[in-house]
Every structure is written in structure tokens, then in C-alpha cells.
Amino acid sequence: MQAPLNPDSSPDTVAARLRIVLVGTQHPGNIGSAARALKTMGLHRLVLVAPQKFPHADAEAMAAGADDVLASAARFDTLAEAVADCRFVLGCTARSRRVQLRELRPRDAAAAAHAQALDGGEVALVFGRERTGLENSELQLCHAAVHIPANPDYSSLNLAAAVQVLSYELRLALLGETAAPSAVAPVSTDAVPHAQLEGFFAQLADTLEAIDFHKGRAPDSAMRKLRRLFVRTGLDEKEVRLLRGILADAQRMAQLAGERRER
Structure with missing residues (x-):
């Protein structure tokens, strides 16, 4: 059967x-x-x-x-x-x-x-x-x-x-009439949905601003390249949590450095 x-x-x-x-x-x-x-x-x-x-x-x-x-x-x-x-x-x-x-x-x-x-x-x-x-x-x-x-x-x-x-x-x-192309790199099956990825990108942009990464330059070009890099990587939930934890610490250190300068 x-x-x-x-x-x-x-x-x-x-x-x-x-x-x-x-x-x-x-x-x-x-x-x-x-x-x-x-x-x-x-x-x-x-x-x-x-x-x-x-x-x-x-x-x-x-x-x-x-x-x-x-x-x-x-x-x-x-x-x-x-x-x-x-x-x-x-x-x-x-x-x-x-x-x-x-x-x-x-x-x-x-x-x-x-x-x-x-x-x-x-x-x-x-x-x-x-x-x-x-x-x-x-x-x-x-x-x-x-x-x-x-x-x-x-x-x-x-x-x-x-x-x-x-x-x-x-x-x-x-209908099964098209073979999956080997030349196309697949996105990870554990990749996070876009909503979580957008939250990470928003925090990344804020962090780069907090540490003065752009040095007065427009942030658009750097963010486009960084978005392309991370989208291509296919981050999973654990990786996003790890990266956001790093960004949170960077933001905290930037805030402390700013407070010291103001004293």
C-alpha cells in the first residue's frame, strides 16, 4: 500500500x-x-x-x-x-x-x-x-x-x-518540475523573522550613533552595508540575542563615558 x-x-x-x-x-x-x-x-x-x-x-x-x-x-x-x-x-x-x-x-x-x-x-x-x-x-x-x-x-x-x-x-x-538551484545560497532554516531582525537593526543604528562610529558622516551607506551583511548571514534567534546583548553593553559603556565627560 x-x-x-x-x-x-x-x-x-x-x-x-x-x-x-x-x-x-x-x-x-x-x-x-x-x-x-x-x-x-x-x-x-x-x-x-x-x-x-x-x-x-x-x-x-x-x-x-x-x-x-x-x-x-x-x-x-x-x-x-x-x-x-x-x-x-x-x-x-x-x-x-x-x-x-x-x-x-x-x-x-x-x-x-x-x-x-x-x-x-x-x-x-x-x-x-x-x-x-x-x-x-x-x-x-x-x-x-x-x-x-x-x-x-x-x-x-x-x-x-x-x-x-x-x-x-x-x-x-x-509541482516538482523545478530543481532547487545549487548556486542559490539558502537562508538558514532557523533564521529569525523580519520583525526581530528589524529590532536588531534599530538597536545597531542607535549604538553606532551612541559610540560616534560615523564621525559626522551620513549613516546611510554604512547601515546599508551592515544590513546586507546580516541579512545574507541568516541570523537565528540565539545569534540575535547575543548581538543585541553586545550592543546593549556598548550603549551602556557609551552612556557612562558621556557621563564622565560631563563631570
Whole structure:
């Protein structure tokens, strides 16, 4: 008799850990079209971050039967809130000169996302605004970037079309038709969710300020590099606690040094 399938690794269960996040969508029709793209590929978790117009009749019209995906779409004010519980976040974007991320093709990105979701992690694929894409501060929340190799002479890809491309690749991965790429370094299965990582980054920024690390220079460049380093590392909870303990001691010593100077 054939052994029963593990329900935790079934395509539906794994798909439930995959979310498509639309940030600052300007045209409600694109939200509806994205919902339709998800449903045709067996996905259903749509997350909206600060949409300009939603709910809207155009979204319902373009959903064309994916009304359940629209109705269940979660809404957040910021991307940080939308991915707070995620272990792995991919930013679907054009190349960025300022925020250097590992760049993956859609098939490799889908395989990596599937591997993380299969292991029980929450995963987000993030799409930016139609005209301007994701802001640098939003890209800094991502572990890697996904770039669709469109025609360089006409690379303007509609938001919903880009969602369809990635949803299709995720579908192939869910059906077991895509091998996990060995070239893509996995995020640790024990990696902390983004909310804990953001708490660490906030304390790190405060500590660097307290010890005058920047010496009057703007802190943005150093923090971008440090964020990239720690995101790439895939810190677990024990490592974050250790680092935050070190930062707390550094802050305490900086405060004591300041008090001595004031005497």
C-alpha cells in the first residue's frame, strides 16, 4: 500500500506559505489582474501595502472570478509590517545601483522560495509601484532581487504580467518540475523573522550613533552595508540575542563615558 503523503509538504500547504506583496499599487485594475494571476497558478495569498485605490470596481472587474483572492487580501501600511513574519523575502525589481542584492532569474527565485516554504518558512515575493518600483529602504528588507530578463529594447513589463511570470514559476516549483538551484545560497532554516531582525537593526543604528562610529558622516551607506551583511548571514534567534546583548553593553559603556565627560 502506498504511504500517505505528508500534508505539510503538499502543494496546497506549501503554497499557503507563499505570499505575493504589491507595494503602493497605483492602478486598481492591476490589483485585480494580479489576483487572477495568482489564482490561475494555485496561489491565493495576496498582500497589499498602501494601495492608492482599493477596494475599487476596476479591481473587481479585472479579477475575473478571483474575487475570493481579493476579498482575503491582507493590507498593511508598510512593507516592513507586511513581511514581519517572513524568513525569506524576494524583491522583484529592475537592477539597483544603490542597494546591491543577489540577483536571481525567476526560475531560480521560485525554486529558492519553494525550498524555504517547503521547510516551513513564510516567504514573500514583493512587487513595487508601476512607475518607480521599490524604494531603496524597501529593497533593504529583501534577501535577494528577482530580475525578469525582458527585451532590453522594450523592458517595460506590466505589473500584473510580472506577477504572472513569477506565479507560473512558483507553480512549476510546487509541482516538482523545478530543481532547487545549487548556486542559490539558502537562508538558514532557523533564521529569525523580519520583525526581530528589524529590532536588531534599530538597536545597531542607535549604538553606532551612541559610540560616534560615523564621525559626522551620513549613516546611510554604512547601515546599508551592515544590513546586507546580516541579512545574507541568516541570523537565528540565539545569534540575535547575543548581538543585541553586545550592543546593549556598548550603549551602556557609551552612556557612562558621556557621563564622565560631563563631570
